[in-house]
Amino acid sequence: MNTMRNAAAPSRISAGLLGMTRHVAAVARPGAATSPRKLHTGATTDVAGTATSTAPATKFDIGGGVELPVPSDVAPLFQPYSLSGGRFQLSNRIVYAPLTRMRAVGTIPQPSAAVYYSQRAVPGGLIISEATNIAPEGLGYMNTPGLWLPEQLEGWKPVVRAVKDKGAVFFCQLWHCGRASHPDLQPNGAAPISSSNRPITSPEYQVYTPSGPKSYTAPRPATREEIKRVVGEYARAAKNAIEVAGFDGVEIHGANGYFIDQFIKDSVNDRTDEYGGSIENRCRFALEVVEAVVNAVGADRVGIRISPFTTFLDALDSTPYATHVYLVEKLNAYGLSYVHMVEPRVLGVIDLDSSPDSLAPFRRVYKGTFITAGGFKAENGAEALADGEADLVAYGRWYLANPDLHKRFLLHAPLNKYDRDTFYSPGMEGYLDYPTLEEVQAREAQ
Numbered sequence: 001m002n003t004m005r006n007a008a009a010p011s012r013i014s015a016g017l018l019g020m021t022r023h024v025a026a027v028a029r030p031g032a033a034t035s036p037r038k039l040h041t042g043a044t045t046d047v048a049g050t051a052t053s054t055a056p057a058t059k060f061d062i063g064g065g066v067e068l069p070v071p072s073d074v075a076p077l078f079q080p081y082s083l084s085g086g087r088f089q090l091s092n093r094i095v096y097a098p099l100t101r102m103r104a105v106g107t108i109p110q111p112s113a114a115v116y117y118s119q120r121a122v123p124g125g126l127i128i129s130e131a132t133n134i135a136p137e138g139l140g141y142m143n144t145p146g147l148w149l150p151e152q153l154e155g156w157k158p159v160v161r162a163v164k165d166k167g168a169v170f171f172c173q174l175w176h177c178g179r180a181s182h183p184d185l186q187p188n189g190a191a192p193i194s195s196s197n198r199p200i201t202s203p204e205y206q207v208y209t210p211s212g213p214k215s216y217t218a219p220r221p222a223t224r225e226e227i228k229r230v231v232g233e234y235a236r237a238a239k240n241a242i243e244v245a246g247f248d249g250v251e252i253h254g255a256n257g258y259f260i261d262q263f264i265k266d267s268v269n270d271r272t273d274e275y276g277g278s279i280e281n282r283c284r285f286a287l288e289v290v291e292a293v294v295n296a297v298g299a300d301r302v303g304i305r306i307s308p309f310t311t312f313l314d315a316l317d318s319t320p321y322a323t324h325v326y327l328v329e330k331l332n333a334y335g336l337s338y339v340h341m342v343e344p345r346v347l348g349v350i351d352l353d354s355s356p357d358s359l360a361p362f363r364r365v366y367k368g369t370f371i372t373a374g375g376f377k378a379e380n381g382a383e384a385l386a387d388g389e390a391d392l393v394a395y396g397r398w399y400l401a402n403p404d405l406h407k408r409f410l411l412h413a414p415l416n417k418y419d420r421d422t423f424y425s426p427g428m429e430g431y432l433d434y435p436t437l438e439e440v441q442a443r444e445a446q
């Protein structure tokens with residue numbers, strides 16, 4: 001795979017590949033949710049009932065022996081949080097969202113990733129890694145890391161160490177792309193597997209292969225034996241991530257139109273066996289993966305990400321509330337580290353300014369730690385926490401572009417703008433070179 005980067009990785013990949021490209025006005029969906037219940041602002045106890053701090057934090061340690069005062073308007077973001085029943089003591093509620101950056105060489109994480117992640121690590125912070133392939137068949141994007149080869153795990157070790165040296169907690173996101181792949185990326189040039197043979201057809205989605213961008217092709221429905229094997233691959237990847245690479249935990253990627261979501265959502269899944277049809281059947285695969293991963297590494301090291309409303313990669317559900325309330329209710333049984341959900345304003349290749357939909361019904365049903373993601377800055381993130389919409393808030397693009405995001409929020413400093421053109425481009429531009437606040441100020445002073 002080493003040659004793939006040079007041979008094929010485009011220098012400027014469409015920003016819509018994994019992220020979002022533009023904002024549009026809100027669209028109405030019948031049966032939208034009611035607003036969430038209001039909760040604490042002083043952060044003494046969260047919905048999950050996990051004891052947190054007894055008093056609002058007045059100072060925050062951003063690392064390197066520097067403490068900054070916490071302004072009251074952002075205080076909810078800087079409350080400590082006890083994750084996984086106390087296994088992980090977080091110093092704050094800001095999470096680094098999983099972000100694919102395509103800077104691996106083939107599937108091997110590089111030393112640059114250690115610099116990249118540690119730039120964004122604060123003591124007691126929570127970082128979720130870029131989506132990481134669990135097996136060769138799961139690969140859908142070139143230059144994304146893996147978790148099945150010794151070389152991949154050796155590549156991860158210094159990355160994990162760098163993050164932990166900064167005192168942060170590091171979870172690895174487990175990824176299988178399913179139909180969001182191409183025979184050119186598959187072992188033996190086979191068709192990728194999915195829940196069905198329905199391909200991704202929207203023209204805005206293209207797959208990058210060693211010979212350039214191509215349209216997606218039809219997948220083949222996974223057999224029962226293959227489903228069982230992939231469940232085992234998730235468990236093996238989780239063990240490798242934690243026991244070999246040294247990650248603190250894993251996040252199962254059940255969102256954004258990838259393999260697990262291809263089972264959950266009925267625009268993709270047309271199976272007639274026990275993995276298709278009813279909501280219960282469509283959620284079966286996700287729950288089997290959760291169970292296997294929990295059995296492999298323990299529930300307090302396992303989170304899951306799901307996205308009821310995302311239309312990314314043509315994966316839509318006709319009853320997103322019913323489907324995902326069922327799923328989240330079932331997840332209560334496992335005592336997971338957390339459930340991480342993507343806000344409805346984040347759709348596919350677009351972001352809405354606002355949405356009539358809401359994660360509130362899922363928040364109400366889920367009894368454990370709830371992370372929300374999508375479209376947050378300091379103010380609305382603090383509000384979401386103060387209003388009890390979530391326990392933790394994940395930040396993607398703004399954190400990507402602002403390695404010192406905590407500091408900027410604490411100082412109400414302007415944010416670096418993110419550069420979509422370098423989200424997935426090869427090289428260090430837009431990866432390691434987003435300036436710190438001091439660097440920005442020094443440049444402005446010149």
Ligand SMILES: Cc1cc2nc3c(=O)[nH]c(=O)nc-3n(C[C@H](O)[C@H](O)[C@H](O)COP(=O)(O)O)c2cc1C
Pocket residue numbers: 018019020097098099100101129130131173253255256305342346373374375376394395396397398423424
């Ligand atoms: C460059 C980029 C890469 C992404 N990669 C992943 C990924 O690997 N796994 C995932 O679950 N979501 C991924 N996402 C989605 C983000 O985690 C997040 O949900 C999204 O950016 C919305 O949050 P934001 O508004 O804070 O950026 C990606 C988004 C972007 C922009």
